Amino acid sequence: MGRLRKIAFLLPFFAFSGCSFKTLALHSTAELxxxxxxxxxxxxxxxxxxxxxxxxxxxxxxxxxxxxxxxxxxxxxxxxxxxxxxxxxxxxxxxxxxxxxxxxxxxxxxxxxxxxxxxxxxxxxxxxxxxxxxxxxxxxxxxxxxxxxxxxxxxxxxxxxxxxxxxxxxxxxxxxxxxxxxPQYNFAGADLFFGTYFASRPRMLGGDPEKAKTHFLWAKRITSGKYLMTYVLEAKTLAVALQDRALFDSLLAKVREGQAGALPGARLADEVAKLKAAALKEKADDLF
CATH class of the missing domain: 1.25.40.920 (TRAP transporter T-component)
Structure with a gap:
């Protein structure tokens, strides 16, 4: 009977420990x-x-x-x-x-x-x-x-x-x-969001090319112009909205000639930006 009491006493401890180890493992995995x-x-x-x-x-x-x-x-x-x-x-x-x-x-x-x-x-x-x-x-x-x-x-x-x-x-x-x-989070992601937002919408629904230009400019300043996806989004939205083919071509050229991975954590996005820029270039005649 005494032995059973000892086992019964220890069971909650083992149950608690198991739960704690599980939580600790999940937290460690999240950190990894x-x-x-x-x-x-x-x-x-x-x-x-x-x-x-x-x-x-x-x-x-x-x-x-x-x-x-x-x-x-x-x-x-x-x-x-x-x-x-x-x-x-x-x-x-x-x-x-x-x-x-x-x-x-x-x-x-x-x-x-x-x-x-x-x-x-x-x-x-x-x-x-x-x-x-x-x-x-x-x-x-x-x-x-x-x-x-x-x-x-x-x-x-x-x-x-x-x-x-x-x-x-x-x-x-x-x-x-x-x-x-x-404002600097995710390579000035909020400015890219609003640059795209104001460039993509009709004026009657709040679109504003000038505000879009300002946001794209701020995004380039924050990232020292090294985040290539910025130029893709500006070309796809603002240049097309303005029907400015020269701007479109110059922005895509910056992506094509730019260095992928110039910023820590941006290599993948930059490489994808180059692919997106090439695809946009092929659609240029349909966009202008």
Whole structure:
């Protein structure tokens, strides 16, 4: 009987230890994934990156099944799905990209678990959303950025949906707050967002080529003109909106002649930018 009591006494300890070891293992894996992500975005072989990214995303989702509220894993998933859809899927399979972007947005919202008011922004009024965003700190900037990026990208691919278009102001609010908190994040990603936003929309719906120029200029200043995707987005949106073929050609030439990987963590995006620039060049006669 005494031996049974000892075993019964120890069982909760082992159960607790098992739970703790599991949590510790997940946290350690998340830290390793952070390191792996940095190496991934410095990959020069775009096909290798594309092939490996899909399996890595499923791996992260598997980890999230065990710890769905892990903010770091949710952010990695948000960044991963947003990047995968933008870099590899959107241009060739836009319909497939749409649910990928939505998954990225949802993971970004989950990574804001410390900000419960932002968990369901679709249910908030504009004033309520502004109040909730005002409480966000700089540490929330990445989640706000990827939430806005994925949300807006989905909306951009759903132009025939009035419901989707009605959500755009909230995605814009997310990005405005992300920019205010950390304008340098993701190679001045917020400025690239707004440069594309103002260049792509008709004037009657808030489009403004001058504002677009300013945002692209700021993005180039922040990155010292070394982030090649900036020129691709400027050519694809602003140059086409202005019907300025000379600007279009000069921007794509900068991508073609630019050094991939001049900035840490930008090698993959730069290599993909070169591919996107070449594809845009082939479509030039249809765009002008």
């Amino acid at each position: 994934l952070d390191v792996g992500v940095a190496a991934y975005y410095d990959e020069s072989d775009t096909q290798l990156a594309k092939d490996s990214m899909a399996s890595q995303l499923k791996f992260v989702e598997g980890l999230l099944r065990n710890e769905p509220t892990n903010e770091r894993l949710n952010l990695l998933a948000a960044q991963g799905f947003g990047s995968y859809a933008f870099l590899f899927i959107e241009d060739v399979e836009p319909e497939r990209a749409k649910p990928l972007y939505l998954r990225g947005r949802d993971y970004a919202l989950r990574s804001l678990a410390g900000r419960p008011a932002l968990a369901n922004p679709a249910a908030l009024t504009p004033d309520e959303l502004d109040q909730a965003l005002g409480q966000a700190a700089k540490a929330d900037a990445p989640a706000l950025f990827w939430g806005a990026f994925c949300w807006a990208a989905f909306i951009n691919l759903s132009k025939g949906s009035a419901d989707a278009l009605a959500q755009l102001p909230k995605a814009v609010s997310f990005m405005k707050r992300a920019q205010a908190l950390d």
